[in-house]
Amino acid sequence: MKNLFLSKRSELEKVYPFIQSLPLPIRSLLEGGIASFMERRQKKQLIPDRVTVLLTDQCNLECPHCFISNEEHPRNWEMGLSEYEKFFKSSMGQIGQLVVSGGEPLLKEDFVNIIQLAEKKGGVKSILLCTNGVLPENLNKKMEELLKTTSIVFRIQTSIDGSEDIHDQNRGGKGSYRKVFESLALMKNLATKFPGRIGALHVNTTLSQLNINNVEQIVDDVKSFGFTQTFGFVRSPKEHIFNLDDQSLISDYNPVSFNEFLTVEDMEMALEKINQNLWLEYPNKLIYAVNRLTLYSIKEMVKTGKPATSCRSGRSELIIMPNGEVAKCEMLKGFANLKDFNWNLPELLSSKVCRDFFEASSKCFCTHECSVALNIMYDSSLLGLLFSSEIDLKTDQRFNGSSKQLSTHS
Numbered sequence: 001m002k003n004l005f006l007s008k009r010s011e012l013e014k015v016y017p018f019i020q021s022l023p024l025p026i027r028s029l030l031e032g033g034i035a036s037f038m039e040r041r042q043k044k045q046l047i048p049d050r051v052t053v054l055l056t057d058q059c060n061l062e063c064p065h066c067f068i069s070n071e072e073h074p075r076n077w078e079m080g081l082s083e084y085e086k087f088f089k090s091s092m093g094q095i096g097q098l099v100v101s102g103g104e105p106l107l108k109e110d111f112v113n114i115i116q117l118a119e120k121k122g123g124v125k126s127i128l129l130c131t132n133g134v135l136p137e138n139l140n141k142k143m144e145e146l147l148k149t150t151s152i153v154f155r156i157q158t159s160i161d162g163s164e165d166i167h168d169q170n171r172g173g174k175g176s177y178r179k180v181f182e183s184l185a186l187m188k189n190l191a192t193k194f195p196g197r198i199g200a201l202h203v204n205t206t207l208s209q210l211n212i213n214n215v216e217q218i219v220d221d222v223k224s225f226g227f228t229q230t231f232g233f234v235r236s237p238k239e240h241i242f243n244l245d246d247q248s249l250i251s252d253y254n255p256v257s258f259n260e261f262l263t264v265e266d267m268e269m270a271l272e273k274i275n276q277n278l279w280l281e282y283p284n285k286l287i288y289a290v291n292r293l294t295l296y297s298i299k300e301m302v303k304t305g306k307p308a309t310s311c312r313s314g315r316s317e318l319i320i321m322p323n324g325e326v327a328k329c330e331m332l333k334g335f336a337n338l339k340d341f342n343w344n345l346p347e348l349l350s351s352k353v354c355r356d357f358f359e360a361s362s363k364c365f366c367t368h369e370c371s372v373a374l375n376i377m378y379d380s381s382l383l384g385l386l387f388s389s390e391i392d393l394k395t396d397q398r399f400n401g402s403s404k405q406l407s408t409h410s
């Protein structure tokens with residue numbers, strides 16, 4: 001059975017307010033039950049619930065903080081249709097959510113055919129497509145074809161770096177910001193034309209010194225366009241992995257011209273502003289609750305030097321690079337290549353090289369928001385916070401001392 005947290009996210013969004021309204025003892029039972037079920041289920045399953053395929057290294061932009069646009073990063077041979085066919089077939093229909101990213105995934109030759117193969121050979125029913133959003137016509141054409149020829153439910157994520165001028169300056173020049181919203185507007189039309197097939201449309205913003213003083217404006221701007229917004233804190237594998245003995249396991253993908261990391265005080269200020277301007281307005285929206293808990297956990301991790309929860313990367317998620325290399329997460333180096341296992345994922349995951357790498361990286365914790373967010377469903381205490389009301393969050397001892405940042409209404 002696929003992971004319902006990932007494959008049925010739209011349905012969960014609908015039942016979230018009901019879960020929040022349950023009496024505390026029932027919620028506690030639910031949290032404990034879900035976490036232990038998820039843990040047991042994961043131990044039995046070889047294929048991770050979430051698999052991210054970085055389809056290509058190519059991109060039409062050259063963002064200064066991106067490893068892809070780094071000239072020193074070599075262009076590699078990339079997997080094609082026959083390799084993806086074998087790979088998806090080997091996943092035995094167990095992938096709960098496929099994340100499709102890049103580079104800019106829309107630039108991948110055979111983009112549409114690869115997604116069709118994901119459904120046909122891999123049984124994939126839920127896809128999160130991460131695009132920079134500046135190719136609206138390309139996105140619209142390919143999405144329409146996919147909506148007509150598959151039954152996959154899509155979530156679409158684009159990025160905004162800040163206010164219009166900051167974004168344009170950072171991402172391809174004037175007009176780039178407007179194109180992101182043009183893309184989302186086109187997707188909104190498709191969502192109407194194909195009901196139930198586009199589960200979420202949202203804009204993600206990575207907070208850094210570049211935009212930290214603009215948080216309120218960014219929130220207001222995105223709200224005025226009528227889209228959902230999530231946030232991350234800028235990070236680098238070199239700076240933001242803790243408790244890893246073997247530093248040679250860390251990814252080389254570090255930003256070369258970007259040193260805009262946030263202090264704990266910056267993070268607290270940002271959380272307060274997002275809370276006041278966005279999250280408190282939508283207390284029953286699951287996507288905001290997950291983002292808030294994730295960022296709050298990261299801030300506490302940086303502040304206290306202690307992990308928010310155990311990381312299940314490798315077992316719960318996996319990254320497939322364009323050349324077939326497989327990584328446990330975006331923060332660590334690839335540890336094996338699918339081509340050495342005839343593009344068969346279970347064979348690679350059962351290998352000694354995989355076991356050794358997982359063992360060597362079994363105790364680390366880091367500020368990678370995707371992994372922190374994914375780990376919530378395996379942790380009854382974090383689920384408790386996710387399902388609770390604002391008032392419960394306020395009194396939670398885990399975040400004692402700074403919880404006012406998240407809980408200012410009564």
Ligand code: SF4
Nearest residue numbers: 059061063066103132
């Ligand atoms: S759009 Fe994304 S992949 Fe392309 S250069 Fe910018 S951050 Fe990198």
Ligand code: SF4
Nearest residue numbers: 311329331364365366
């Ligand atoms: S995502 Fe998990 S495995 Fe990867 S660096 Fe972070 S804590 Fe370690």
